[in-house]
Every structure is written in structure tokens, then in C-alpha cells.
Amino acid sequence: AKKEGRSTYRYHTEALSIAANERLVMETRLRHALTAGEFVLHYQPLIDAHSGRAVGVEALVRWQPPGEAIVPPGKFIPIAEETGLIVPLGEWVLRTACAQGRAWIDAGFAPLVMAVNLSVRQFQSENLAEVIQRVLEETKLPAACLELELTESMFMEHAERSIDTLKTLKAPGIQLAIDDFGTGYSSLTYLKRFPIDKLKIDQSFVRGLAHDPNDREIAATIIAMARGLKLSVLAEGVESEQQLAFLRQHGCDYYQGFLFHRPAPAKELEAWLREHSA
Ligand code: C2E
Ligand code: CA
Ligand code: CA
Numbered sequence: 001a002k003k004e005g006r007s008t009y010r011y012h013t014e015a016l017s018i019a020a021n022e023r024l025v026m027e028t029r030l031r032h033a034l035t036a037g038e039f040v041l042h043y044q045p046l047i048d049a050h051s052g053r054a055v056g057v058e059a060l061v062r063w064q065p066p067g068e069a070i071v072p073p074g075k076f077i078p079i080a081e082e083t084g085l086i087v088p089l090g091e092w093v094l095r096t097a098c099a100q101g102r103a104w105i106d107a108g109f110a111p112l113v114m115a116v117n118l119s120v121r122q123f124q125s126e127n128l129a130e131v132i133q134r135v136l137e138e139t140k141l142p143a144a145c146l147e148l149e150l151t152e153s154m155f156m157e158h159a160e161r162s163i164d165t166l167k168t169l170k171a172p173g174i175q176l177a178i179d180d181f182g183t184g185y186s187s188l189t190y191l192k193r194f195p196i197d198k199l200k201i202d203q204s205f206v207r208g209l210a211h212d213p214n215d216r217e218i219a220a221t222i223i224a225m226a227r228g229l230k231l232s233v234l235a236e237g238v239e240s241e242q243q244l245a246f247l248r249q250h251g252c253d254y255y256q257g258f259l260f261h262r263p264a265p266a267k268e269l270e271a272w273l274r275e276h277s278a
């Protein structure tokens with residue numbers, strides 16, 4: 001038994017050091033990727049329920065190493081977050097997305113909101129509001145065209161400070177959305193105290209709308225609560241007509257999902273946007 005315990009121990013430390021080594025390699029590659037310009041943004045339309053038109057897009061980052069397959073954010077955002085690289089990467093995302101938003105205005109597209117995801121580290125960084133202000137000035141995107149997506153877990157630790165941060169962010173007219181709503185700590189008290197504009201119902205609840213009574217109940221409750229609190233509400237991950245029918249019946253304000261459009265590079269989206277935006 002003792003011998004077995006030993007080899008198990010050794011097995012675990014080896015596995016751990018492999019993981020640590022892979023992480024280090026990944027970190028080095030990601031740092032290089034940022035300076036080498038290997039990150040790209042895809043954009044996914046946000047659909048207004050009443051008009052059926054696109055009223056915005058969400059910017060979603062991808063990594064395109066030369067000659068390799070595109071890497072989805074789930075594979076590198078957690079490492080970027082852990083190593084702090086998310087701060088410069090997040091600033092690149094913000095600047096690139098805002099510049100794209102401006103370019104669409106200049107090209108005569110109907111007004112679109114540009115939604116950008118913020119990470120925990122970015123939210124906690126002292127100069128976030130200044131960085132955002134500077135990016136808006138540089139890119140000349142109107143503040144009202146920018147929406148920041150935050151998650152519930154960002155607010156829990158320092159509630160009072162978070163409220164101050166949110167107020168500062170919101171002051172110039174930027175919109176604030178809670179991403180993945182329903183998956184975090186879900187302390188509902190913050191909803192009335194925090195200056196938030198929109199809830200994005202997490203796709204895990206939307207997935208089961210056609211068949212799972214619990215998901216239907218949760219989604220219906222979030223929509224009703226949002227209405228009561230005068231927040232707008234968007235459903236993420238809408239893939240089917242059945243899901244859409246349920247959301248429509250319950251008065252969801254906005255939709256996002258493969259049913260309408262997958263995230264795509266700006267150039268690929270433009271013809272569709274010309275046809276489908278307000
Ligand atoms: P998220 O913010 O919840 O983004 C929505 C995710 O759902 C995207 O995955 C999108 O491609 C996917 N999606 C959209 N419609 C559908 C659908 O109908 N069905 C299904 N199954 N999925 C759908 P993606 O692009 O892989 O991004 C994953 C996550 O990575 C994001 O989740 C977000 O948390 C993070 N992320 C992406 N870009 C950034 C970024 O620029 N900064 C930060 N901090 N995080 C980002
Ligand atoms: Ca998001
Ligand atoms: Ca989400």
C-alpha cells in the first residue's frame with residue numbers, strides 16, 4: 001500500500017509539473033501573440049425583439065496562430081486572466097472593437113451598440129475608466145455606442161467600491177450589462193442598487209427552453225424581474241424557433257444566438273448587417 005501511495009504521489013507531481021510547464025509555454029506564446037498581432041475579433045449580432053433588426057454586436061476575441069487552427073477564448077482567456085495578460089489584451093479588444101464601431105458609423109451603417117466583455121482583472125484595475133475614456137477619444141466612438149459586459153462575480157467582494165466603479169464607467173453614457181446572468185452568486189439586492197442597464201440571460205437556461213420546465217421557469221422569472229426593475233433583458237444562445245417562441249411570448253427585449261448569426265469577422269458580417277440592421 002505504501003508503494004502504491006508513493007507512485008500515486010509521483011504521478012500527481014508529474015502531472016502537475018506538466019500542467020505548469022504547459023501553462024508557461026502558453027503564457028509565452030500568448031505574450032508573443034499580442035505583440036505579433038495574432039488576435040482577431042469576431043462580432044455577433046444583438047437582435048431587437050420588436051423590430052427583428054440587429055441593434056448591436058458583441059465583440060468576441062479569437063487567437064489565430066499563423067498556419068494553425070483558430071483558438072477559441074475558452075482556451076486562453078483563463079490563462080490570460082491568471083497571468084495578468086488579460087489587461088493589455090482586454091485593452092486591445094476594447095480599442096479594436098471601438099475602432100470597428102466607428103468605422104461602421106463612417107461607412108453609413110445604421111447605429112449599432114458595440115458590446116465588449118470585461119474581465120475581473122480589468123474591472124479591478126485602478127485606471128479602467130481612464131483607459132476607456134482614452135479609447136473612446138482616440139477612436140471617436142460615442143460613449144452611448146459602447147456597452148460593457150460584466151459578470152455578477154465581479155461585484156461580490158467589494159460591493160461599495162463596485163458601485164462607485166460602475167457609476168464612474170456609466171457617467172459618460174456607456175451602457176452596462178450583466179453577462180451570464182443567473183450563474184453567479186445572484187444576490188438580488190445588487191440589482192436595485194447597482195446602476196445596470198441590461199441582463200443577459202445565460203445560455204445554459206436558454207438551451208432547455210423547449211423542454212425543461214425549470215429552465216422555462218427561470219427564464220420567465222428573469223424576464224419578469226427585469227421588466228419590474230426597468231432593466232432590459234437579452235437571451236443568449238438562441239438556436240431554435242421553439243426557444244425564440246418562448247422568449248417572444250414572455251417579452252424578452254433582445255436575442256443573440258446562432259439562430260440569427262454566428263460570431264463572424266467584421267468583413268463577413270457587413271453584407272448581412274446592411275440587410276438586417278435598423
Ligand atoms: P460570453 O461572453 O458568454 O459569449 C457568448 C459565447 O456564446 C460566445 O462564445 C459565442 O460564440 C457563444 N454563442 C453565441 N451564440 C450561441 C448559440 O446560439 N449557441 C451556442 N452554443 N453558443 C453561442 P465564445 O466566443 O467562444 O466566447 C466564450 C467566452 O469567452 C465568452 O462568453 C466570454 O466569457 C469570453 N470572452 C470572449 N471574448 C472575450 C473578450 O474579449 N474579453 C474577455 N474578458 N472575455 C471574452
Ligand atoms: Ca459576453
Ligand atoms: Ca454570456
Ligand code: CA
Nearest residue numbers: 179180202203
Ligand atoms: Ca458564458
